[in-house]
Amino acid sequence: MIAEDDQWRFTTIPALCARAARVYGDRLAVEDAGMTLSFVELDAMRRRMAKAMMAAGVEKGDRVMIWAPNGWRWFVTALGLVSAGAVLVPASTRFKGGEIADLVKRSGTSLLFSVGDFLDRYYPDQLKPDTRARLREVVVFEGPRGGDRDWEAFLAAGDEISDADQAAREATVGPDDLCDMLFTSGTTGYPKGVMYAHRQCLRGIDGWATRVGIREHDRVLVIPPFFHAFGYRCGAIVSMMRGAVLIPHLTYDAEEILRRVQDSGITVIPGPPAVFHGMLQHPGLAAFDTRTLRLGVTGGASVPDVLVRRMREDLGFEGVVSGYGLTECGGFGTMCDASDPDAVIARTAGRAMPDTQVRIMGADGAFVPDGEPGEVVIRGYSVMKGYFEDPVATRETIDADGWLHTGDIGVLDANGNLRIEDRLKDMYITGGFNCYPAEIERILSGHPAIGVVSVIGVPDERLGEVGRAFVILRPGKTASEEEIIAWARANMANFKCPRAVEIRTSLPMSAQGKVQKQRLREELAGRVGVAV
Missing domain, CATH: 3.40.50.980 (Rossmann fold)
Structure with a gap:
């Protein structure tokens, strides 16, 4: 953490810029396409x-x-x-x-x-x-x-x-x-x-940087777009805050990223799981030198155990951390610590950020005990000032007690670690059972041939809704749709098992690196005989 005598921390972004110039001086701050700035x-x-x-x-x-x-x-x-x-x-x-x-x-x-x-x-x-x-x-x-x-x-x-x-x-x-x-x-x-x-932005970035372990002299490859809170705050501003080198990345391409890691000595990569899946899926991965990699920071989607393990073993990351946040709280909700066990990093999104509260609320507005699912709510300095010129939507999202209603379903364990089950809107009900796609995706990711998976619910006459999985296989691996369904039946409750599997070579992705499930639904709706 930075020195307490620096008063920029909870003031303004321009004060941070001036402070970085005083403290880090002529050291390299930005490196981009042949352009460098101290x-x-x-x-x-x-x-x-x-x-x-x-x-x-x-x-x-x-x-x-x-x-x-x-x-x-x-x-x-x-x-x-x-x-x-x-x-x-x-x-x-x-x-x-x-x-x-x-x-x-x-x-x-x-x-x-x-x-x-x-x-x-x-x-x-x-x-x-x-x-x-x-x-x-x-x-x-x-x-x-x-x-x-x-x-x-x-x-x-x-x-x-x-x-x-x-x-x-x-x-x-x-x-x-x-x-x-x-x-x-x-x-x-x-x-x-x-x-x-300004104040809440800097305070959130400082707490986040301390939790994940961003260091002076780190070389941070920022793949998430700057127009997203994660890329701008936890990539660009944090580099200036901690005396690291900001290396902006233009468009996502797994081979280009691997080459930049090798040629530019990248130490830190923040990004959604899809970024790391893509690197691991690249058929030429073994030919690239990734030994400089120190820290991988991910979140925003399901993070399976196997991904954390492969990020360490196959990409060479010393530390891997995951977290959870949304724009309405600046991107700062919960975060793992680099020293947390792999099971915590893979299966949870960590603990609440300093000086904030994260609780689980039932449909009746009462908090539920640890271990029970409900809506994730957040309170503290990180909660937005509100929606611009929309007081009605602001009141619908932030209640009278200051709790930000996220619309996400989660569970807190006894240590305060948050596990995200899914978006309320993505949950589907099969034969009366609640199905959370993120949970099913985590389990399916344990299949030895599956590299990337996304699950959505589709209408079914008998059961109301059933799961449909879209899968990208690992390079050099094979598996049929029938084999994957059989594996699912052997590894999860029957109501969770997808009733259909599509093996694909690509999936529609957002600029933030998340699978666009709505586009999958729209694609299905356009097919003859497939309802969504």
């Missing part, structure tokens, strides 16, 4: 970007959106805008023009930063005319076209602002001011803007 240079860049924001007319409290993949310009822009008192609104690179239009309108975004050419398209071309009309301007990181502004030119325009004026603006930014507004995935309707403040 901590001093990073601090100077974010101050210059803050001036550019001021020159562009950005006022304290304005919302500024970034619609781009991971990269050093993304991070510098984010640090600069919060240093000018603005609120960061990250947008997924998977969003299309219509989705961005809705996000711009509902967030009140006044300025948009975008990638230029990416994934075979010029991204700003997707913007609708009425979206552009709402924006002061569109700034493109590289290769602007038409009337879009070049990022370098935008940055240079801030040089007319004095250091004193920039410092004065920064001094107005307080610990309880909003630093960002991340929009939820919108699985229950329109995405909602989660409001988060």
Whole structure:
């Protein structure tokens, strides 16, 4: 943990940047596609970007959106805008023009930063005319076209602002001011803007970094997108906080990741289980040198015992930790400790973060005893300020006693470790028995031929709903659908066994590396004779 005499910890992100420059100086802070920045240079860049924001007319409290993949310009822009008192609104690179239009309108975004050419398209071309009309301007990181502004030119325009004026603006930014507004995935309707403040953000990152063991000089490969809380906070900001090197990763590709580990001496990889599954599934894994790997940080989905074991044995991680969180609590819910036994790391998401509470609540609103399932609820500093301009949804999610209702089903053991059973919405009922896909996926992952598995419930005339498993086999392994079902019947209660198995070469994945179960449901619905 950092020295107690540093007062930045629970103040603001710009104070953290300045502190990192003082403490870590000319050491390497960011390494990205041939571009390197020391901590001093990073601090100077974010101050210059803050001036550019001021020159562009950005006022304290304005919302500024970034619609781009991971990269050093993304991070510098984010640090600069919060240093000018603005609120960061990250947008997924998977969003299309219509989705961005809705996000711009509902967030009140006044300025948009975008990638230029990416994934075979010029991204700003997707913007609708009425979206552009709402924006002061569109700034493109590289290769602007038409009337879009070049990022370098935008940055240079801030040089007319004095250091004193920039410092004065920064001094107005307080610990309880909003630093960002991340929009939820919108699985229950329109995405909602989660409001988060500087102090709670830094406090959460500090507690998380201490729990998992991020160290000075670590080289952190950040694969989760910056537009997600995990990538931005537990990848980019934590590196600056702990004196580690931030190495942004652009798009997910298992072979490219293995090569970067080998060539760049990566020590830490945060990411969902799919990232590590992909590395382990690569047929050429044995040819790569992964001995520098020290810490693998995962969570956000089922983490089977076999994955933890293989991350240690086949990838060479000294430590593996898992955790649980959601955007509404900053991504900070529970976390394992690197010293926890493998059984705790694989079968639970660890304990509540410091100075927060995690309980299990029954349908009647009463807390249930340890060992019994119910809804996971969280209370403490990490709970969001609320949903932007949506007091009704805020009251529905945070009750009168301050408990954040997560919508996840979980169980606490006697030591306070949380085991997530599933999302309330993903649970299905077979013949009167509750079935939790995450539990079934954990069991199926123990099959020697299964590399990746995802389970959903589908309608059934006799039983109401039954399970359907989608499986990717390990390289060099074979298994038929019938064999997997037979194995399941021998290893789990009959009502949990999938009634159908599909062996696939790929599964639809979100930008956060999670299987998109809704797309699987939609795919099934489009097939003749298959109901969902």
